[in-house]
Amino acid sequence: MSASAEATVLITHAVGLHARPSVKFTKLAKSFAAEVEVAIAANGPWFDAKSIVKVMGAKAPKGTMLHIRAKGDGASAAVKALVDLVQRNFDEDADHVRSA
Amino acid sequence: MRIEGIPASPGYAEGPLFDLNQPPASYKAKASAAEEKAALEAAIGKAVARLAALVETADGDAAGILEFHIAMLEDDALSGPAFASIGSGQPADVAWRAALDSEIAGYEASDQDYFRARAADLRDIRDQVVRALSEDSEVALPQGAILYGEDIAPTRFLETDWSKGGGIALKRGSTASHVAMLARSRGVPMVVGLSALAGTFTGLALLDAERGGIIFSPSPAEVEAFRQSASSFADRQGAARTFLTEPAVTKAGTAVRVQVNIAYPSDVDGIDIATCDGVGLMRTEFLFGKALPDEETQYQAYRKVLEWAGDKPVTIRTVDAGGDKPVPGFTVEETNPFLGLRGIRLSLARREIFRVQIRALLRAAVHGNLKVMFPMIATPDEYSQAAALFAQEQAILAAQGVAHKLPPLGIMVEVPSVALAPEGFSDVAFFSIGSNDLTQYVMAAARDNAAVAHLNSVQHPAVLRLITAVAAFGRDKRIPVSLCGDAGGDPAAIPTLLEAGLRDLSVAPAQLAMAKAAIAGVPV
Numbered sequence: 001m002s003a004s005a006e007a008t009v010l011i012t013h014a015v016g017l018h019a020r021p022s023v024k025f026t027k028l029a030k031s032f033a034a035e036v037e038v039a040i041a042a043n044g045p046w047f048d049a050k051s052i053v054k055v056m057g058a059k060a061p062k063g064t065m066l067h068i069r070a071k072g073d074g075a076s077a078a079v080k081a082l083v084d085l086v087q088r089n090f091d092e093d094a095d096h097v098r099s100a
Numbered sequence: 101m102r103i104e105g106i107p108a109s110p111g112y113a114e115g116p117l118f119d120l121n122q123p124p125a126s127y128k129a130k131a132s133a134a135e136e137k138a139a140l141e142a143a144i145g146k147a148v149a150r151l152a153a154l155v156e157t158a159d160g161d162a163a164g165i166l167e168f169h170i171a172m173l174e175d176d177a178l179s180g181p182a183f184a185s186i187g188s189g190q191p192a193d194v195a196w197r198a199a200l201d202s203e204i205a206g207y208e209a210s211d212q213d214y215f216r217a218r219a220a221d222l223r224d225i226r227d228q229v230v231r232a233l234s235e236d237s238e239v240a241l242p243q244g245a246i247l248y249g250e251d252i253a254p255t256r257f258l259e260t261d262w263s264k265g266g267g268i269a270l271k272r273g274s275t276a277s278h279v280a281m282l283a284r285s286r287g288v289p290m291v292v293g294l295s296a297l298a299g300t301f302t303g304l305a306l307l308d309a310e311r312g313g314i315i316f317s318p319s320p321a322e323v324e325a326f327r328q329s330a331s332s333f334a335d336r337q338g339a340a341r342t343f344l345t346e347p348a349v350t351k352a353g354t355a356v357r358v359q360v361n362i363a364y365p366s367d368v369d370g371i372d373i374a375t376c377d378g379v380g381l382m383r384t385e386f387l388f389g390k391a392l393p394d395e396e397t398q399y400q401a402y403r404k405v406l407e408w409a410g411d412k413p414v415t416i417r418t419v420d421a422g423g424d425k426p427v428p429g430f431t432v433e434e435t436n437p438f439l440g441l442r443g444i445r446l447s448l449a450r451r452e453i454f455r456v457q458i459r460a461l462l463r464a465a466v467h468g469n470l471k472v473m474f475p476m477i478a479t480p481d482e483y484s485q486a487a488a489l490f491a492q493e494q495a496i497l498a499a500q501g502v503a504h505k506l507p508p509l510g511i512m513v514e515v516p517s518v519a520l521a522p523e524g525f526s527d528v529a530f531f532s533i534g535s536n537d538l539t540q541y542v543m544a545a546a547r548d549n550a551a552v553a554h555l556n557s558v559q560h561p562a563v564l565r566l567i568t569a570v571a572a573f574g575r576d577k578r579i580p581v582s583l584c585g586d587a588g589g590d591p592a593a594i595p596t597l598l599e600a601g602l603r604d605l606s607v608a609p610a611q612l613a614m615a616k617a618a619i620a621g622v623p624v
Contacts, residue, residue, distance in 0.1 A: 018214055019168040019221065026171065052168075053177040057206065059215045 003034070005076035006069040008042075009086045016061035021090035026052045028085055032078035034070040042067055049082070103296045105269070106553065107312040108280040111289030112330035113267030114323070116242045117305050117316075120249025127193035127234045133186050140182060140192040143232035148173050150228070153428035169225050178203070178225075193233050200226035246307050248297065248314070252279050258364075258386065262288050267307040269314045271297040274548045281586065282363055285608035293550040343616040344375050350598065350622045358615055359413075359606040361584055365401045368408045371609050378412035378469070379405060380606020381532065381584040384419045384457070388427040392453060398460035406468030413469045415532065415584075415606075417512065418457055418486070420475035422446050438546060443476025443512075448485055458493045465505035473532055477511040480524040512584075514538045519566035522573040531574055532606075535585025539563050558587040564600055571601030582606055591618035598624050 011017055017025065029036045029049040036049035040060050047054035049068065060066055066086060070078045085091070130136050148170055155166045172178055181202070185195035200222060207219040241247075244265035251272050257279045260266070268283060273292035283290040289309035297314075306315040306326045310333055315322055348356040359380030362368060368379075387393045387401055406414050421427040422434075422442025430453060434440035447454040461472055474486050487509050497504040513519050514534035525531075535558045540547045542563050545555035558564070567583070574581035582604035587593040589607030591614055597605065598619070607615045 016212070016214065019218065020164045023164075023168050023171045026175075048177070051175050051177040052171045053175045053203070056172075056218070057203075059207075059210050059212065061212050061214070 003073070003075040004069070004071045005079040006067070007079045007083050008065050008067050009083045011060055011062055011064045011066055011086060013086075013089050013092065014062055016064060017055060017058065017066065019056070021092065022052050022055045024090050025082065025085060026050055026055055028081055029078065032070070032074045032081070034072040034075040034078045036068065036070045036075075036078050036082070039067040039069075040064050101317065102313050102315045103294050105291040105294035105312045105314065106275060106550065107290075107309045108268075108273065108275040108277075108292045109283035109288055109290040109309055110333070111267065111287060111309050112326065112333055113244070113246055113265055113289045113307040113309070114326065114330070115244040115246050115266055115304070115307075117301050117303060118241055118245040118247050119300060120247050120252055127191070127230070129191040133189065136186045136190075136192040136195070137183055139233060140179070140186065140196055140229075143192070143196075143229050144173055144179060146232040146235075147225075147228040150232075150428075155429075165221070169221065169228075172221075172225055173229070193230060196229055196233070197226065246305050246314070248294075248301070248305075257282050257288075262286055267291075267309060269294055269297070269305075269307055271295060272550060274550050275553060275586075277548050281361075281608070284586070284589070285361060285363060285367065285610055287610035293553070295550075337613070340613040340617040343620060344613040345372075346616065347377075348616040348619045350619055350624055352623055354598075354603070354624060356598065356619050357582070357604040358612065358619070359415075359582070359584075359604070360609045360612065361606050362405070362609070365404045367609065368405055371612075373409060373412060375612055376412075376609075378409055379414040379416075380582055380604070382414060382416045384417060385421055385427065388419055388421060388430060392427075392429055392456075395456050395460045395463075398457055399463050402460060402464035402470070403467045406464055406470055409468055411469055413471055415471040415473055415510070415530075416461060417473050417475050418444070418447055418454070418461075438540070444474045444482050444486055445476060445478075447474075448482065451489065454486075455489065455493055458490055459497065462490070462494055462497055462504040462506065463502060465507045466503050470505070470507040471510060471530065472507045473510040473512055473530070475512045475534070476515060476537075477513075477525075478515040478517050483509075483511055483525065483528060512537075513570050513581075514541070516541050516566065519570050522570055526577050526579070528579065530580040530582070531570060533567060533570060533581065533583040533585065533602075535563070535567070535583055535587040538566065538585070539587075542566065558585070558590075558593055559596055564596060567597070567602070568600040575601070580604065589615045591615065594618040595622045595624075598622050 013021055037046040038049045039046045040058050047058050049055060068079050068082050130139055151166050151170045155163050182195040182199035185198060186192060204219050204222045207215055207222060210216050241260060246267045246269055248269040251270055252268060267289035270292045271294050275292060280290060289307050291307060291309050291312050291314060294314060301316045303317060306318050348358045357377040359378045360371060360376045361381040362379055363383045364386050382405055387398055402416060420443045422431045423438050432441055441449060477483055490506060490509060494504060494506050508529035510530035510532060511528050512534045513531050514537035536547055539556055539558050543555045543560060545552040547556055571581050583597060583602050584606035587597060588605035589611030
């Protein structure tokens with residue numbers, strides 16, 4: 001049985017889906033077996049969420065509605081985890097608190 | 101034309117010049133697309149490995165950027181177009197540049213400042229791989245060449261095949277640099293401080309590393325005079341060789357132990373164990389040269405030397421990184437590294453790395469007569485902490501049923517605090533005086549600075565007084581004292597060191613014969 005899931009999340013990070021967040025985003029995507037894709041418009045184009053080159057290449061600034069979809073094993077868990085990461089602002093705020 | 105310098109490792113070399121400072125080579129195309137692909141793959145791997153080593157030392161923001169670079173390089177989507185172009189006949193460097201330039205153009209065209217700025221990252225990523233690609237086709241070194249330039253990296257020295265002769269001529273450099281020590285131990289002629297060296301030279305040159313000088317474009321008369329000096333030097337060395345196989349004894353019949361200093365396990369391949377009393381100093385920094393070595397690599401390296409030495413002692417110094425010996429992924433960048441986090445200070449600050457070395461040493465100890473010493477000890481507490489780590493790791497190995505042995509643990513005497521107040525160290529197994537560092541710290545004269553080289557003398561009364569005091573303390577407390585700095589192998593310093601009470605010297609292998617010959621002339 002092939003599962004699939006889809007969600008949309010608002011990017012609130014000051015400079016968008018940039019270098020450090022995209023490293024975290026793609027690392028997290030790669031931890032799932034499911035095929036995961038992202039897009040910055042509902043009708044695509046869709047990019048491989050496990051490729052940092054593609055994710056960075058989407059050039060999603062702050063305020064972008066990021067579309068995430070997944071297919072296969074753990075699809076809904078993957079989408080949920082990635083949405084959570086974006087909503088947690090990629091844990092960047094917490095990082096700054098720790099290093100202060 | 102002759103330029104004067106300071107001899108750093110005695111000898112004579114006649115050979116073609118090789119400019120150490122020539123610009124990086126350009127990429128040479130390979131014969132087939134398959135080879136081009138392999139070259140690009142290897143270059144990307146090399147760039148990733150370098151970045152991974154840098155991440156270890158970088159802090160938050162810098163590490164974040166480096167991790168981003170690594171993630172980009174590891175993404176097949178980045179290199180995919182380049183591999184496709186190679187498949188259609190492009191050389192690797194052209195294909196890689198084209199693929200990255202098109203990616204870079206995409207970022208430059210962004211209307212967001214942040215994404216436009218990422219173009220610089222992409223250019224950096226591009227250039228790192230281009231550099232790794234062209235390194236493989238660097239101009240080959242002619243046999244027996246004289247390497248000249250501003251300075252030389254230790255890795256360059258180690259990569260060079262010195263078996264066909266050759267030498268080193270440096271505009272800056274120092275007789276106490278790491279490379280100078282290596283050169284002396286391998287018998288490679290080296291001259292430093294050739295400050296009048298300017299411009300680019302080619303063709304034949306004559307390197308006189310006995311008096312200190314280099315002759316460019318020599319006349320036939322100069323060549324002939326040079327060859328006579330070289331042959332006289334070889335004769336004198338030959339005469340000293342008769343002392344090589346005999347135990348060292350002074351004129352008065354006092355026995356002196358003469359051990360060797362080695363920097364690399366393979367150094368022992370060229371030494372007959374019968375000619376020395378063991379290894380007084382085995383450095384371990386070069387194990388840490390390119391990346392942090394794992395426990396097994398270290399264990400094998402230590403075991404090789406221990407088995408070679410048989411029942412003679414092998415004194416291994418735990419890693420003395422920092423100072424003039426940076427290790428990627430381990431040392432930290434400091435404004436005043438000689439007074440910073442180096443030697444035991446660094447090991448105690450990076451215990452997870454230190455523990456790996458400790459386990460390798462404990463395991464290797466069963467294969468011979470191992471002694472272990474800690475560099476840069478300044479306080480008794482540092483020794484206690486290091487010794488406690490040995491005890492902890494020993495307990496773990498015992499619990500796991502792994503064969504091991506706790507070796508005697510001693511310290512280097514190179515920080516003046518130890519030499520001035522040795523009474524805090526009456527429980528160490530032995531002292532080894534590191535005269536190079538002790539001298540530089542007592543005289544406040546950096547050993548890698550040619551401008552203050554005249555101050556760096558072990559014969560200064562202040563340095564000698566400390567050495568004498570440590571030797572006396574050791575005799576009093578029955579703690580063995582040896583000396584493993586360059587002075588131990590210097591025929592001019594040997595009489596003074598023996599008069600100061602030392603009876604145990606450790607010298608570069610190439611200096612064994614000359615050192616024993618010098619000892620034979622001392623009346624103590």
